[in-house]
Amino acid sequence: xxxxxxxxIISIKDFDKENLEKIFxxxxxxxxxxxxxxxxxxxxxxxxxxxYEPSTRTRLSFDSAMASIGGNSLGISDVSSxxxxxxxxxxxxxxxxxxxxxxxxxxxxxxxxSRFASEVSEKPVINAGSGTEEHPTQAIQDLFTxxxxxxxxxxxxxxxxxxxxxxxxxxxxxxxxxxxxxDVRLISPESLKIRSDSVYEIKKRxxxxxxxxxEEHIDELDVLYVTRIxxxxxxxxxxxxxxxxxxxVGLDLLKQMKSDSIILHPLPRIDExxxxxxxxxxxxxxxxxxxxxxxxxALLGLIxxxxxx
Ligand code: NCD
Numbered sequence: 001x002x003x004x005x006x007x008x009i010i011s012i013k014d015f016d017k018e019n020l021e022k023i024f025x026x027x028x029x030x031x032x033x034x035x036x037x038x039x040x041x042x043x044x045x046x047x048x049x050x051x052y053e054p055s056t057r058t059r060l061s062f063d064s065a066m067a068s069i070g071g072n073s074l075g076i077s078d079v080s081s082x083x084x085x086x087x088x089x090x091x092x093x094x095x096x097x098x099x100x101x102x103x104x105x106x107x108x109x110x111x112x113x114s115r116f117a118s119e120v121s122e123k124p125v126i127n128a129g130s131g132t133e134e135h136p137t138q139a140i141q142d143l144f145t146x147x148x149x150x151x152x153x154x155x156x157x158x159x160x161x162x163x164x165x166x167x168x169x170x171x172x173x174x175x176x177x178x179x180x181x182x183d184v185r186l187i188s189p190e191s192l193k194i195r196s197d198s199v200y201e202i203k204k205r206x207x208x209x210x211x212x213x214x215e216e217h218i219d220e221l222d223v224l225y226v227t228r229i230x231x232x233x234x235x236x237x238x239x240x241x242x243x244x245x246x247x248x249v250g251l252d253l254l255k256q257m258k259s260d261s262i263i264l265h266p267l268p269r270i271d272e273x274x275x276x277x278x279x280x281x282x283x284x285x286x287x288x289x290x291x292x293x294x295x296x297x298a299l300l301g302l303i304x305x306x307x308x309x
Pocket of ligand 1: 057058129135138167168169227228266267268
């Protein structure tokens with residue numbers, strides 16, 4: 001039996017290097033299959049999604065991933081139009097959705113929401129963003145992108161810049177990178193450093209340095225992972241306005257980077273990468289979004305087929 005069959009994907013902490021490498025191999029396989037072969041993988045299967053927060057890429061990439069492997073998807077992308085407005089609990093909504101689908105994808109404002117959903121759901125649950133806590137499929141996509149574009153992960157110098165306090169993709173990426181031998185530089189304004197309650201967990205997995213100055217590190221990096229300041233998570237808008245625009249990656253900064261370095265971003269981008277960077281060979285964030293579809297198709301193929309594909 002394939003080890004991912006019927007498995008929940010709640011935290012990337014549940015995956016070791018061997019698990020990740022198997023997902024990467026399955027993703028490569030998906031990318032190399034003819035479309036007609038791909039469509040056999042989840043033929044007749046249904047993915048259910050519930051999004052309690054806005055999303056473009058994550059939801060559409062799950063949708064198109066499922067379609068590419070022959071399945072279909074249904075769900076609620078705007079919970080304000082569902083029975084939640086009538087007072088239905090998350091537990092009941094999950095139970096109902098799990099009747100209609102073979103696997104569930106959940107995005108929710110609360111930390112712990114996906115873990116809770118997996119306890120009440122009969123079907124496997126995939127966390128597509130739980131509060132400020134984690135976004136594991138994004139991290140698998142990020143690691144896969146690094147591996148494809150740099151041909152390795154071990155030995156790289158990786159800078160992560162922006163909102164490290166509220167950015168859930170950062171936490172999942174750090175836990176995932178803990179499986180590799182990497183040199184990590186965390187760069188953020190003082191007030192947006194990684195949360196102190198997560199420091200212990202991260203330090204257990206990898207070594208990192210912290211700084212407020214991107215220029216200090218820029219010429220050494222192999223990967224620059226840029227994140228958006230998470231406006232919606234700030235308790236105080238004034239505070240957001242002060243920090244907005246703290247780091248902007250433009251062509252002048254790019255000149256200081258190694259020519260073969262890559263720039264990633266989970267997207268959406270606001271103003272932290274200037275659009276004229278998009279056409280450079282270093283910009284890989286749109287490729288990253290495309291890999292996301294294949295990574296999710298591979299995950300769904302593994303979760304929904306006892307013997308893999
Ligand atoms: C991220 C998220 O939702 O955490 N978006 C995504 O899924 N690609 C990043 C963000 O919103 O900044």
